[in-house]
Amino acid sequence: MDFLFYIIIISAIIFEYLISSLSTILNMKSISAILPEGFEKVYNKNKYAKSQKYLKINSQFSLFSSSFSFFIIMIIIHFGVFGFLDDFVRAKSSNSIYSGLIFFGILFIINDIINLPFSFFKNFVIEEKFGFNKMTISIFIKDKLKSYLLVFFIGGITMFSILSFFYYFETYGWLMVWIFLTIFSIIIQPIFIHFIAPMFNKFSPLDDGELKSAITKYSKEINFPISRIDVMDGSKRSNHSNAYFTGFGKSKRIALFDTLINNHTTEEIVSVVAHEAGHYKKKHIFFGMILSIIQTGLMLFLFNFIINEVALYNVFGVSEPSIYTGLVFFGLLFTPLNMILSLISLSISRKNEFEADQYALDTTNNPQALISMLKGLASDNLSHLTPHPFTVFLQYTHPPIYERVKKIEKK
Numbered sequence: 368m369d370f371l372f373y374i375i376i377i378s379a380i381i382f383e384y385l386i387s388s389l390s391t392i393l394n395m396k397s398i399s400a401i402l403p404e405g406f407e408k409v410y411n412k413n414k415y416a417k418s419q420k421y422l423k424i425n426s427q428f429s430l431f432s433s434s435f436s437f438f439i440i441m442i443i444i445h446f447g448v449f450g451f452l453d454d455f456v457r458a459k460s461s462n463s464i465y466s467g468l469i470f471f472g473i474l475f476i477i478n479d480i481i482n483l484p485f486s487f488f489k490n491f492v493i494e495e496k497f498g499f500n501k502m503t504i505s506i507f508i509k510d511k512l513k514s515y516l517l518v519f520f521i522g523g524i525t526m527f528s529i530l531s532f533f534y535y536f537e538t539y540g541w542l543m544v545w546i547f548l549t550i551f552s553i554i555i556q557p558i559f560i561h562f563i564a565p566m567f568n569k570f571s572p573l574d575d576g577e578l579k580s581a582i583t584k585y586s587k588e589i590n591f592p593i594s595r596i597d598v599m600d601g602s603k604r605s606n607h608s609n610a611y612f613t614g615f616g617k618s619k620r621i622a623l624f625d626t627l628i629n630n631h632t633t634e635e636i637v638s639v640v641a642h643e644a645g646h647y648k649k650k651h652i653f654f655g656m657i658l659s660i661i662q663t664g665l666m667l668f669l670f671n672f673i674i675n676e677v678a679l680y681n682v683f684g685v686s687e688p689s690i691y692t693g694l695v696f697f698g699l700l701f702t703p704l705n706m707i708l709s710l711i712s713l714s715i716s717r718k719n720e721f722e723a724d725q726y727a728l729d730t731t732n733n734p735q736a737l738i739s740m741l742k743g744l745a746s747d748n749l750s751h752l753t754p755h756p757f758t759v760f761l762q763y764t765h766p767p768i769y770e771r772v773k774k775i776e777k778k
Contacts, residue, residue, distance in 0.1 A: 369678045372700065376682060377444070379702035384437045386706075388430060390758045395426045397755040403769050405776075409746035418749040421497050428493060432485050439481065440699075447684025453692055467530045467691030468523065474695070475518060494605065497749060502604045513566050521558075525551065533674075533690045540690075541667040549660050560613045560620065570597040570622060578633050582621070582640050589730050591644050595620045602626050608747045610636075612643045619647070630747055635740035638727055642737070645726030651719040658715070662708055669704075670697045716764045724771055734775050741768050741775075 398419045402410055410418070443449065456469040490507065494500035502510075528547055533540035564570065573579045573596040586593045594614070601609065601624035608627040614620050621640060628636065646652055673679055674693050679700065685692050698705075727737050745752060745768045752769045759767060 369681045372676075372679050373682045376696075376699050376702075377441075380437070380440060380699065383702050383706060384433065386761065387433055390755070390761045391426050391429050391433075393755040394751070394758040395423055397751075397753055397758075398422065399753055403752050405772065406742060406745070406752065406769075409742045410752075414746065414749075417497070418751065421749040422751045424493055424496075428485075428489065435485075444683060449692060449695070450684030450686065453685045453687075453689070457687075463689055463691070464527065464530045464534055467689065468526060470691045471526055472523075475522075499606045500604075501602055501606060506604065510567060517563065517566075521555075529694075530690055538671075541671040545660075545664045545667050548663055552656065552659070556614065564613075564622075568603070569600045571600075572596065573598050573623065578628065578636060581633050581637050585637050585640060585731070586644070589641075589644060589648070591619075591647065593619050593621055597622045598628060599624055602629075606747075608744060610639050610643065612647065626747070631740060631743055632736075634733060634736040635743060638731055638733065638737040638740045641727035641731050642723045644730075645723035646719065648726060649719070649722050651723065655715075655719075658712065662712075666697075666701065666704075669701065670694070673697060673700070710761070713760075713762070713764060717759075717766045720765045720771070721774065724775060728775065738772050738775055741772055744768070 402412075402415050406415075452470065452473060456466040456473070459469055460466045487507070490500050490502055491504075529544050532543040532547060536543045573582075579596060582593070582596055597620060599622045601607070606626055608624050608630060610621065610623045610627055612619055612621050621643070623636065627639070670693070674690070674697075675688050677688060679696050680686070680688050680692065683692070683696055685696075724737065728734055731737070744750070750768055752767065754763065754767050765771075
């Protein structure tokens with residue numbers, strides 16, 4: 368049984384790495400010197416070439432970082448590093464809950480130290496080179512410290528609760544954890560809005576004027592109350608543009624990046640608001656949450672069957688089963704299932720984006736504004752207009768902008 372688990376885990380890790388690498392390589396090869404028809408106004412020759420160079424450098428960076436991660440996890444498994452770490456935390460505490468907290472704390476620190484150079488290079492070399500990065504070293508450090516604080520409090524409380532439910536409820540521990548995570552996923556929404564997001568960005572009410580009047584008028588027309596329209600200082604960190612909704616019911620809020628407001632017209636921004644409203648009206652958010660809850664329940668249910676399977680722990684050099692090591696090993700063992708569930712979620716997400724586009728068209732009756740917005744966002748973010756279909760299938764939450772534009776133009 369030990370060998371069977373070993374083969375499954377190693378094969379799954381290698382398969383995921385090879386598939387991901389193939390996807391990245393195919394996407395690089397999909398680069399074309401010919402600018403897609405209809406994008407001439409937002410992409411001149413130099414900017415289009417710049418977007419392709421941006422894709423190529425990011426793809427090369429992704430290949431290197433994923434290869435490094437693959438190399439590290441193979442070393443960890445081969446040399447039984449998890450076993451050494453488990454022995455260390457057990458020596459620090461005889462209580463399995465506290466041992467688990469120490470275990471995950473050390474894993475988080477090690478993982479963050481390994482990823483720190485990659486994060487720094489991504490922001491201060493690649494993003495800087497292409498004119499996106501506005502983050503200073505000071506902001507980078509402060510963001511890291513704030514992230515550690517959140518992990519310590521929210522992550523610590525969450526992990527303590529999960530380990531406690533498994534420890535005290537034993538057979539039904541997975542069910543209690545499922546209920547807990549379901550409740551947590553709901554209450555974290557207002558916590559994010561009022562406490563977490565403001566820790567990293569400044570949110571200011573949108574000033575009275577043409578844009579606010581247009582958004583307010585549109586939201587009333589579709590019976591979509593918005594409690595607050597905020598401008599987020601996204602330009603403090605990046606020149607990328609975006610917008611997003613948060614909250615439920617009458618407490619819905621919209622955050623517009625200042626870069627979005629500065630680079631686009633009122634009609635274009637209203638089309639973005641209409642698209643996001645479409646996700647709510649079509650219940651994409653609700654069904655997405657339901658799907659996530661079901662997926663979490665399925666994984667916890669399956670975990671309950673292998674939690675005491677000694678052979679699984681032997682693969683990683685761990686002599687005694689525990690909840691905390693089991694959670695990590697289970698994640699690696701069920702990599703293939705995670706990939707399948709991910710592909711299903713991505714497919715649904717892309718379908719939802721088309722539906723939200725259609726909702727925006729139906730309610731604004733202004734296809735040119737949405738087309739102009741999509742093209743503008745592609746230009747703002749140096750998006751790859753013709754990604755490889757396999758990459759889209761494997762990684763994209765949104766359909767390629769070129770496909771979305773063509774679909775709108777056919778209406």
